[in-house]
Amino acid sequence: MLSLFGSNVGPAELAAVGECMERQWLGIGAKCDEFERRIAERVGAPGFVFLNSGSNALQMALKLMELPKGSEVIVPTFTWIACANAVKLNELVPVFCDVDLRTGNMRPEDVEPKISPRTSAIMVVHYGGKPVDMDGMQRFGLPIVEDAAHAIDSKYKGRSCGTMGETGIFSFDAVKNLTTTEGGGVLAKDPERLVRARRLRYCGIAKSGFQASATKARWWEVDITDFFPKMLPTDVNAAVGLTQLARLDEFQARRRALWDRYNAVLQQEDWATGWLSTLDGPAADEQHSYFCYLVQLRAGSRDDLAHFLYERKVYTSLRFHPLHLYPIYGPQERLPNAEHLSEHGLNLPIHHRMELADVDRVCELLAEFRRTRV
Numbered sequence: 001m002l003s004l005f006g007s008n009v010g011p012a013e014l015a016a017v018g019e020c021m022e023r024q025w026l027g028i029g030a031k032c033d034e035f036e037r038r039i040a041e042r043v044g045a046p047g048f049v050f051l052n053s054g055s056n057a058l059q060m061a062l063k064l065m066e067l068p069k070g071s072e073v074i075v076p077t078f079t080w081i082a083c084a085n086a087v088k089l090n091e092l093v094p095v096f097c098d099v100d101l102r103t104g105n106m107r108p109e110d111v112e113p114k115i116s117p118r119t120s121a122i123m124v125v126h127y128g129g130k131p132v133d134m135d136g137m138q139r140f141g142l143p144i145v146e147d148a149a150h151a152i153d154s155k156y157k158g159r160s161c162g163t164m165g166e167t168g169i170f171s172f173d174a175v176k177n178l179t180t181t182e183g184g185g186v187l188a189k190d191p192e193r194l195v196r197a198r199r200l201r202y203c204g205i206a207k208s209g210f211q212a213s214a215t216k217a218r219w220w221e222v223d224i225t226d227f228f229p230k231m232l233p234t235d236v237n238a239a240v241g242l243t244q245l246a247r248l249d250e251f252q253a254r255r256r257a258l259w260d261r262y263n264a265v266l267q268q269e270d271w272a273t274g275w276l277s278t279l280d281g282p283a284a285d286e287q288h289s290y291f292c293y294l295v296q297l298r299a300g301s302r303d304d305l306a307h308f309l310y311e312r313k314v315y316t317s318l319r320f321h322p323l324h325l326y327p328i329y330g331p332q333e334r335l336p337n338a339e340h341l342s343e344h345g346l347n348l349p350i351h352h353r354m355e356l357a358d359v360d361r362v363c364e365l366l367a368e369f370r371r372t373r374v
Contacts, residue, residue: 002314002358005175006351008251009240016239031238036185038245039170043160045187049197050238051231054149054171054184055082060200060231061145061167061186062090062121064193071120073145076106077322078338079125083147084323087123095119096324098335102280104128104294108136121145124165129177129289130282131156134164145169149184152177153252155287162187172241175351177255177289178248180241183233201231251352255290258350258359262293265363274298275374276366292319293350294341301374302346308369314362318345 020026032050040048051057067073069091075083077096087094097110104127111122122140124132125147134156137144148154148162149171155161162168172183188194199206204226244251259281266278275298282288297305306316322342324332348362 002349002354002362003351004315004317004347004349006353007174007176007179008247008351008353009179009244012243012247013240016243017236020236020239025235027234028232029235031235031242032233035180035238035241035245038242039185040187042245042248043163043187045160045163046189046191047194048170048185048187049194049201050183050185050233051197051201052184052233052237053182053231054169054173054176055080055085056229056231057169057171057184057186058082058086058145058147059089060197061169061188062086062092063200063228064167064186064188064197065121065143065145067092067120067143070118072116072118073121073123074111074114074119075123075323076110076125076127076338077324077335078104078127078341079147079320079323080149081320081323081326083123083125084329092120093118094323094329096322096329096332096335098337099127099341101296101337101340103130104279104292104341105130105132106137107133108139111137111140115140115142121166123147125149126151126154126161126289128279128292128294129154130280131161131286131288134159138164149176150291151289153248153287154289157285163189166190167193172237172244177251177291177352178241178244180233180237180244183237183241185233200226200228203230204228252289254352254354255350256288257356258352258354259288259290259293261356261359262348262350262363265359266295266366275301275370290350293348294345295348296341296344297346298374299344301369302344304373305366305369306346308373309362309365312365314349314365316346316348318342319347 072093072095075094078099084094121143129150144165146165146168151161168187172180206223322338
């Protein structure tokens with residue numbers, strides 16, 4: 001089965017994990033410190049705090065912003081549920097906005113009608129690794145938390161995604177462009193927020209007993225400053241991440257080649273018949289991470305195509321189901337673009353373990369389906 005998403009790990013990652021085992025140091029330690037430094041250097045940030053997941057990083061990012069309880073955060077509906085979960089877990093109210101059919105991203109014109117006196121922040125999500133119009137978002141003058149889970153290598157006008165908001169996050173789970181097996185982390189413009197994030201991630205303990213042993217006679221008596229869950233990463237995660245970071249340019253080159261190969265076939269004039277359309281690629285002043293390849297199908301053919309491909313050992317899916325359609329959030333206004341994507345969108349396989357021949361096979365099957373079923 002050709003997988004939809006995937007990582008690329010091998011002997012180098014295995015050796016890095018083995019080194020941690022040989023040192024008998026599996027928890028947070030020097031490897032985590034090094035990974036944090038390397039990520040911050042890569043994206044040009046004042047610092048980076050490594051955590052155990054991207055979802056928890058979102059919760060942390062909002063916690064650091066100290067928004068008024070009960071205030072509203074505007075969230076694109078076409079995203080992962082962790083975005084709205086983080087809002088709710090911080091005792092805030094998610095207000096969902098629509099997205100652009102051409103990019104999957106929220107636009108200023110989607111956000112503006114949702115702004116009210118109760119709005120305290122905007123959560124920007126760079127869908128699939130294509131940057132959101134950050135200039136347009138910043139013109140509202142509201143604090144921004146930036147979800148760059150798909151966008152570790154994306155840039156908007158020379159600035160790395162994740163670094164333009166008051167806070168930002170990355171995700172390094174098993175299928176991201178860079179994996180630590182599981183993990184994520186938070187960035188912030190204000191270095192004091194990063195200091196607080198380091199304190200919060202260990203249940204609100206200012207220093208571990210081991211860290212305090214150099215300065216305190218009773219190092220087992222730790223200082224607890226906040227009520228917060230444990231979000232610590234491990235050196236095993238960081239060891240994998242450091243190896244992956246050294247390979248990131250190679251991975252990105254492969255992803256771009258796969259993206260371009262899809263476009264070379266699916267954007268040909270004979271495909272532009274209204275049956276299938278693709279999303280926009282990066283603008284001239286943008287850098288893309290190519291995490292998702294989303295197509296939109298004419299009414300009635302998406303589900304049939306997904307089953308057709310599955311039967312031929314090609315796995316597809318749709319990331320994501322619009323959040324405003326989940327009953328848990330109560331009655332919501334219609335958001336037509338996201339609802340259109342939920343019925344017509346399909347993610348095709350793209351990941352840096354694939355070969356160009358895999359894309360050719362998928363495109364051949366698409367052509368067969370169009371020829372025989374449409």
